Amino acid sequence: VDGPDDSEILVPLDRRVLWLWWTTGAVVVAVAVVPVAVIDFVARPLPAGVLTAALLVIGGAVGGVLPGVRYRRWRYALREQDLWIRRGVVWVTVTVIPYARLQFVDTRQGPLERLYGLAQLVVHTAAPGTSGRLPGLDATQAQRLRERLSEVEPDAAGV
Amino acid sequence: MAVWAIGQVGTLLFLWLIGTLPLGIVLLLGGISVGASAVRYERFRWLVEGDALIVEQGWLQRHRRVIPLGRIQSVDLVRKLRHRLFGVVELRAEAVGGGTTEGRLDALSPMEAERLRARLLRGRDEARATAGPPSPEEGGADSAEAHAAARERRAEAPAPPAETLAQMSRGGLVVAGLTGGRVGVMAALLGFAQQTFGQALTEWMERLPGLLGARGLLVLVVAVAVGAFVLSVIATTLAFWGFTLTREGDNLRIRRGLLEQRSDTIPLRRIQSVRVEENMARRICGLASVKVDVAGRTGADGDREVGLLLPLGRREEAVVLAARVLERPELAAVQLQPMPSGARDRRLVRAAVVTLVATAAAVGWAHAVGLYALLLALPAVAAAIDAYRALGCARTANTVVTRYGFVVRRTAFVPVGRLQSLALTASPFQRRRGLATLELHVARSPGVWAGAQAVDLEAKAGMGLLHRLLEASR
Numbered sequence: 074v075d076g077p078d079d080s081e082i083l084v085p086l087d088r089r090v091l092w093l094w095w096t097t098g099a100v101v102v103a104v105a106v107v108p109v110a111v112i113d114f115v116a117r118p119l120p121a122g123v124l125t126a127a128l129l130v131i132g133g134a135v136g137g138v139l140p141g142v143r144y145r146r147w148r149y150a151l152r153e154q155d156l157w158i159r160r161g162v163v164w165v166t167v168t169v170i171p172y173a174r175l176q177f178v179d180t181r182q183g184p185l186e187r188l189y190g191l192a193q194l195v196v197h198t199a200a201p202g203t204s205g206r207l208p209g210l211d212a213t214q215a216q217r218l219r220e221r222l223s224e225v226e227p228d229a230a231g232v
Numbered sequence: 233m234a235v236w237a238i239g240q241v242g243t244l245l246f247l248w249l250i251g252t253l254p255l256g257i258v259l260l261l262g263g264i265s266v267g268a269s270a271v272r273y274e275r276f277r278w279l280v281e282g283d284a285l286i287v288e289q290g291w292l293q294r295h296r297r298v299i300p301l302g303r304i305q306s307v308d309l310v311r312k313l314r315h316r317l318f319g320v321v322e323l324r325a326e327a328v329g330g331g332t333t334e335g336r337l338d339a340l341s342p343m344e345a346e347r348l349r350a351r352l353l354r355g356r357d358e359a360r361a362t363a364g365p366p367s368p369e370e371g372g373a374d375s376a377e378a379h380a381a382a383r384e385r386r387a388e389a390p391a392p393p394a395e396t397l398a399q400m401s402r403g404g405l406v407v408a409g410l411t412g413g414r415v416g417v418m419a420a421l422l423g424f425a426q427q428t429f430g431q432a433l434t435e436w437m438e439r440l441p442g443l444l445g446a447r448g449l450l451v452l453v454v455a456v457a458v459g460a461f462v463l464s465v466i467a468t469t470l471a472f473w474g475f476t477l478t479r480e481g482d483n484l485r486i487r488r489g490l491l492e493q494r495s496d497t498i499p500l501r502r503i504q505s506v507r508v509e510e511n512m513a514r515r516i517c518g519l520a521s522v523k524v525d526v527a528g529r530t531g532a533d534g535d536r537e538v539g540l541l542l543p544l545g546r547r548e549e550a551v552v553l554a555a556r557v558l559e560r561p562e563l564a565a566v567q568l569q570p571m572p573s574g575a576r577d578r579r580l581v582r583a584a585v586v587t588l589v590a591t592a593a594a595v596g597w598a599h600a601v602g603l604y605a606l607l608l609a610l611p612a613v614a615a616a617i618d619a620y621r622a623l624g625c626a627r628t629a630n631t632v633v634t635r636y637g638f639v640v641r642r643t644a645f646v647p648v649g650r651l652q653s654l655a656l657t658a659s660p661f662q663r664r665r666g667l668a669t670l671e672l673h674v675a676r677s678p679g680v681w682a683g684a685q686a687v688d689l690e691a692k693a694g695m696g697l698l699h700r701l702l703e704a705s706r
Contacts, residue, residue, distance in 0.1 A: 154706065155702065161657075163659065163660060164657055164659050165657070165658050165663070166655055166656070166657040167655065167657075167695075167698075168653060168655040169653060169655070169702055170652075170653040171653070171702065171705065171706070173706070174651075174652045174653060198652040198653050198673065198675075199527055199652055200653060200673035200674055200676065200683075201676065205653070
């Protein structure tokens with residue numbers, strides 16, 4: 074399971090998305106560490122500090138390594154008539170969405186994404202639950218893509 | 233008016249009967265609801281004007297809704313018990329988008345309802361024909377032909393004759409009830425009783441073993457099981473009594489129901505895919521049911537049976553029906569290609585793992601006696617081979633056929649022109665054997681099933697098929 078064609082090259086996401094994912098991971102660990110530390114130092118099921126340290130080590134390792142794997146896996150290609158997205162760490166999925174089937178195209182930008190100047194591009198077809206998502210695009214590029222894809226004349230297959 | 237009043241008074245009576253409301257309040261609220269229904273009736277007006285259905289209603293705030301006929305997707309006639317009491321019919325006109333029924337006329341005389349239905353459908357087709365292509369309802373290579381054919385048919389025969397595609401006999405309904413998934417109705421009823429009577433029932437159930445003894449408990453369990461089957465047969469019979477599927481011009485029409493009579497219309501061109509379903513019991517008997525996926529269909533009242541084209545029939549009949557509905561008769565004879573042997577090996581490995589885990593647990597619990605759990609290998613391997621045989625995929629000029637499923641085996645027929653998007657997925661286990669799953673995404677009601685998939689294709693072949701389908705769906 075890989076690219077659209079040998080001749081076509083799947084491009085990676087913007088490198089800044091790595092920092093976005095690392096930051097998100099750090100925030101999640103920071104939020105989780107508070108209740109764990111309370112249990113650790115107040116209830117003391119184990120010698121004080123062990124649980125907190127374990128969480129920090131495991132959380133740090135997963136949060137540090139996973140974004141790298143994801144970044145390498147997550148690639149996309151905007152071909153003439155369709156969008157290809159490859160993603161997934163355990164389950165690797167290649168999704169193809171012909172532009173002609175697009176119902177609507179969104180860009181989304183959360184606070185962390187704004188911090189790094191990134192945006193998500195989300196495309197929807199008439200099929201439920203099969204939206205295509207491109208995280209970590211440069212914000213202005215995402216805007217441009219949205220406008221370009223919105224202009225494609227839809228011929229939505231018999232909805 | 234009386235229909236509305238009964239709808240509300242019925243609820244009140246029920247609340248009174250189960251003792252949550254005193255009689256005085258019931259009478260008061262009943263009077264109010266009859267009065268309100270009268271006012272509502274006075275202010276309710278509808279008409280078909282030009283190419284739109286106009287519905288006006290509301291007392292303090294007038295509400296006027298204009299539904300262009302071209303937007304109407306389907307027109308259904310429903311007769312609930314309260315409608316039959318007064319010899320009237322409810323008409324529901326469904327338009328694109330929105331989660332509810334857009335045009336709803338609660339009480340019409342049957343004659344008037346039939347006339348209006350025909351008028352709305354005709355108006356819709358005319359509005360679309362003049363709007364011409366590129367209507368969003370058409371797609372793929374076959375749209376132009378279908379359009380031309382439809383126009384021709386209209387020109388030749390203004391009122392197309394109905395052609396019966398499927399019917400259900402009474403015996404068939406009983407078998408459908410016995411083998412269907414409606415046995416769960418009993419569980420739902422028990423849950424309802426539990427909620428209504430609450431604590432008392434739970435306590436009573438806890439005392440049961442003491443009261444009845446072992447044999448009594450066994451009898452009770454058997455009685456509940458038999459009761460579930462009986463209820464299931466009754467529910468199926470009520471819902472599908474006199475089931476008839478006909479084709480009238482470009483529409484499929486389903487009539488069914490004993491107490492609540494329904495008449496649903498499905499435009500052929502809105503069908504996204506058709507599937508033949510066989511659960512285990514039906515597979516053993518060579519029986520199957522047929523369902524269609526229709527985009528954006530809300531299924532008014534949460535009725536999931538709307539897309540059911542055939543509650544039960546012989547498997548061969550079911551496949552022929554699916555092919556006829558898609559107007560591709562060659563599909564009836566299509567032979568599915570089996571998946572590579574790696575797919576079978578995966579399922580055998582799964583069976584072995586399940587057996588070993590169960591045995592380990594049994595030995596841990598009952599020591600040496602637990603080794604008998606190894607006998608589980610027999611059914612597990614049989615199930616693995618059956619699950620492998622379920623897998624299949626075929627492609628004709630303009631349709632993909634996929635089949636998978638062990639508990640419920642589903643054969644899906646997906647016209648290539650209906651494909652919205654495609655995906656090829658591989659888990660780590662699939663990657664090790666060079667396999668992948670091709671998902672075919674079509675517009676359908678969400679959540680009913682996972683959608684058509686060619687499970688455990690050879691990864692290379694899957695990518696090739698994906699490319700060819702992408703070409704063909706342009």
